[in-house]
Amino acid sequence: MNGSLTKSPDSSCNEKQFRLRKYYRNVSFAGLLIASFMTIGMILEFRAGAPANQKMSQILLAGFICTFFMSLSIWLILTYHYASLTIQDNKIIEQGVLLRKELDLDRIRQLRWIASPSGGIKLKTLTEKIRIYLKNFPCEDRLRIVEYLRAQIPEPNQEGWDLFCHRVAMPLRRYDPQALPVPDNDEVLLTRKRWDRLLLPWILLFTVGGVLAAWKFNLPRLLSAPLTPTALWLFLRFSTPKQGMVSQKLSADKETSSFLIFSGGMVLVFLTILVGHKFIELPFLDNDMFMICLTLIWMPVVFWNCYRHDKIRHKKQLEASKTSVKEWEAGNTSSD
DSSP states (O other), X not given: OOSEEEEOTTSSOEEEEEEOOHHHHHHHHHHHHHHHHHHHHXXXXXXXXXXXXXXXXXXXXXXXXXXXXXXXXXXXXXXXXXXXXXXXXXXXXXXXXXXXXXXXXXXXXXXXXXXXXSOEEEEEOSSOEEXXXXXXXXXXXXHHHHHHHHHHSOXXXXXXXXXXIIIIIHHHHXXXXXXXXXXOTTEEEEOHHHHHHHHXXXXXXXXXHHHHHHHHHTOGGGGGTTHHHHHHHHHHHHTSOTTOEEEEOGGGOHHHHHHHHXXXXXXXXXXXXXXXXXXXXXXXXXXXXXXXXXXXXXXXXXXXXXXXXXXXXXXXXXXXXXXXXXXXXXXXXXXX
16 A cells, blocks of 8 residues: 555554655566577577677576576565565564664754755664655655654754755645646656657667667677667656656756756867877877876866866755745645
8 A cells, every 4th residue: 555544553643654756666567578589689699699608607607697687677676566665653674675674753963955956864863764766655655754854843843844845745735647738938848658659769770770780790789779779768668757857957057057058068179189190290299198187177077067066056946945944834834
């Protein structure tokens, strides 16, 4: 059950149990399918093209690699079925596949709101800690978890709420799964059909090219050419809500646009110098030393630009977070 309330058998206390969203189940089964195809393809390739004295070792290597990925998928399936987060009798219980953690809310000394895009929460007592990854749960359950902990933990024990409220909490509260998103002039609507139009032609192209190349050069492994664009298409398609989602255009964010232009220009200059050096022989300059010097000059400039861009964006979000906190508190007041 997702965020439902159930009565405890021996008391009138309520229990809230939150389960992982179905996305993880779908990803795990897709991973099993892809790993199976990888196993069959690699074994057939090694049997056809590997020297006789190396066939067994290469088949074992392929089996090891594919078993690793299949094991990850199986672990994800087990996590989906057994992992949960439960709030019961003023306690928070994190149940994993093998481990179980339990914290008394009255003993929590620090609640840290992590304002990453997916959102996270760290709970600490004097001896134990729990980290909650909000992206693991459906949007409705994420909001319930945030509202409950925000209300239950004393405010002096909470850190990072303002930025978290702006980046995570308020978007969760505004989220309406039934509403159709309407983009503004500086936004674009990303839908599943949009990804279909963009990526399905590439998948078809890679499929035809892979088949022709495998037939022409007698290399069965080239049949796997469409796997990468197919995986990208599936990821983008199923990570996009059915009704679509609104994203800001790059041209609308001057800071991001200038950052991308500068970074792209630096990469272009780096490649131009690198390629030009191949055609212009300088006897007094060693190739390896030239590469090292060029990289040492280029990387600090790129890192400085990344740091500057992140600092400017963080400052803007801190300023906007004040409005978000007021909006959150106003929403709590109206609901009361």
